[in-house]
Amino acid sequence: MILKPSSYSADKWLVLVVSLPASNATLRMRIWRATKALGCAVLRDGVYLLPAGRGLRQALRMHAEEIKQGGGNAYLLNVANPSVEERTDFQGLFDRRNEYLRLMERIGEFMAALGSLDVAAGRRQLKVLSRDFETLVALDYFSSEGKVEADAMLAQAEAAFFASLAAGEPQSGEGEVTRRVLNEYQQRLWATRKHLWVDRMASAWLILRFVDREARFLWLEKPDDCPAEALGFDFDGAEFTHVGNRVTFEVLLASFALEKNPALEKLAALVHNLDVGGFPVAEAAGIEMLLGGVRQRCVDDEALLAEAAKIFDDLYAVYEKEGK
Numbered sequence: 329m330i331l332k333p334s335s336y337s338a339d340k341w342l343v344l345v346v347s348l349p350a351s352n353a354t355l356r357m358r359i360w361r362a363t364k365a366l367g368c369a370v371l372r373d374g375v376y377l378l379p380a381g382r383g384l385r386q387a388l389r390m391h392a393e394e395i396k397q398g399g400g401n402a403y404l405l406n407v408a409n410p411s412v413e414e415r416t417d418f419q420g421l422f423d424r425r426n427e428y429l430r431l432m433e434r435i436g437e438f439m440a441a442l443g444s445l446d447v448a449a450g451r452r453q454l455k456v457l458s459r460d461f462e463t464l465v466a467l468d469y470f471s472s473e474g475k476v477e478a479d480a481m482l483a484q485a486e487a488a489f490f491a492s493l494a495a496g497e498p499q500s501g502e503g504e505v506t507r508r509v510l511n512e513y514q515q516r517l518w519a520t521r522k523h524l525w526v527d528r529m530a531s532a533w534l535i536l537r538f539v540d541r542e543a544r545f546l547w548l549e550k551p552d553d554c555p556a557e558a559l560g561f562d563f564d565g566a567e568f569t570h571v572g573n574r575v576t577f578e579v580l581l582a583s584f585a586l587e588k589n590p591a592l593e594k595l596a597a598l599v600h601n602l603d604v605g606g607f608p609v610a611e612a613a614g615i616e617m618l619l620g621g622v623r624q625r626c627v628d629d630e631a632l633l634a635e636a637a638k639i640f641d642d643l644y645a646v647y648e649k650e651g652k
Contacts (some may be wrong), residue, residue: 334477335635336379336380336381336469336470337379337380338379338410338415338418338419338470339378339408339410339412339415340352340379340389340407340408340409340410340441341377341378341379341380341406341408341410341418342365342375342377342378342379342380342384342385342404342405343371343375343376343404343405343406343407343409343410344368344375344376344378344388344391344392344403344404344405345374345375345401345402345403345405346359346374346375346376346400346401346402346403347374347400347401347402348374348395348396348398348400348411349398349399349400350399350400350488352399352400352598355395355398355399357398358394358605359391359394359395362387362389362391362592365424366378366384366387366388366467367466367467367469368532369418369421369422372454376492377418378389378469378562379469379470380406380542381469381556384607385404388404389404389543390627392404393515394630397409398543400427402516408517416534419470420505422468422469422470422476423470423472423473424464424467424468424472425472425473427464427474428464428473428474428475429474430483431457431461431464431478432474432477432478432561433462433482434457435457435478435485436481436598438453438457438485438489439484439485439488441534442489445615446525446621446623447525447526447620448617448620448621449620449621450489451489451616454485454489456480457482457485457495457586458486461478461479464478468551473475486594486632493646498562498564498566498570498576499561499564500570500571500572500573501569501570501571501572502569502572503570503572503600505571505574505579505582505583506583507583507585508583508584509580510539510584511561513539513540513575513584514540514542514543515540515543516540516544516553516558516560517542517543517544517545517554517557517558517559518532518535518540518543518544518545518546518558518561519545519547519554519558519559519560519561519562519636520532520545520546520547520548520560520563520566521547521550521551521563522547522548522549522629523526523629524547524623524629524632524633524636525603525619525623526599526602526603526616527575527576527577527599527602527603528561528562529619529632529633529640530577530595530640531561531562531576531577531580532561532566532633532637533633533636533637533640533641534546534577534580534581534586535561535580536618536637537637538584538586538592539580539584545629545630545633546558546627546632547628548563551563551564551565551566553567556647560588561576562576568580568583569571572606574600575599575600575604577595577596577599577600577603578596579602581593581596583644590647590648590651591647591648591650592644592647592650594647594651595640595643595644595647596652597609598611598612598615598643602615602616615639615643617640619636619639622635622636622639
């Protein structure tokens with residue numbers, strides 16, 4: 329993210345002095361949350377400090393009115409031209425360096441766990457870290473030490489995460505999809521990379537349901553382990569893999585003339601979105617979460633495919649019904 333310089337001066341301050349009715353617990357909680365969300369420094373119980381700024385002044389004035397309407401008292405005071413000592417003390421209350429350090433510790437833990445995170449969990453954690461960083465920057469009124477370092481570390485974590493997704497992923501090749509004769513692909517051994525994720529899960533499901541109902545699968549540690557007699561899919565050099573802008577599931581559809589099945593076409597759009605992005609699919613986030621949970625729970629790829637197949641069966645049934 330692009331870091332903007334601080335626009336707040338240490339020469340002008342706002343002080344909110346409040347007295348809240350003990351009987352109104354809901355109001356007390358709302359004001360506590362509101363002052364925390366604004367990043368107020370607490371000078372003492374009921375006395376909150378912020379640097380002067382138009383948006384902050386409006387927010388504090390709004391909360392002062394809320395307190396009065398709730399039966400309490402509130403005064404919003406302006407403090408201008410404090411002494412050098414006071415200015416230093418006030419500004420020190422907004423030093424966020426320790427918060428940046430704690431955030432960087434979390435980013436470091438995320439990066440250390442990249443090898444064990446599934447895609448859905450990784451994206452969720454990265455989203456939380458990014459959100460927390462943006463929240464911290466919004467409350468860092470004086471550009472505390474650690475902001476630039478945390479920003480750089482977060483960018484590094486994002487790059488490492490997306491690089492980990494690409495590890496072993498097939499590169500899109502040029503050319504046309506070759507039509508195949510279905511009868512020539514029966515009772516075969518099919519092979520793909522282990523630790524299945526969406527495109528490989530869906531492709532294996534498609535093979536079992538629509539191509540080779542007696543298919544056997546081999547889960548490869550690395551693509552070079554693929555035996556000559558196996559039909560590889562979803563890795564570079566495989567019999568079936570990405571072609572142009574098509575992911576492996578879409579290539580299999582085209583290869584076996586299944587792309588005119590409306591339900592499978594809807595599934596293809598979902599798989600494409602979850603594998604490489606593109607046109608949004610409303611249910612994609614929910615399905616990604618379900619498949620991520622299955623991936624965490626299953627101890628091996630055989631069990632993972634069996635569980636994921638149930639989800640794809642259900643999706644296919646819904647899509648098929650919608651198409652009728």
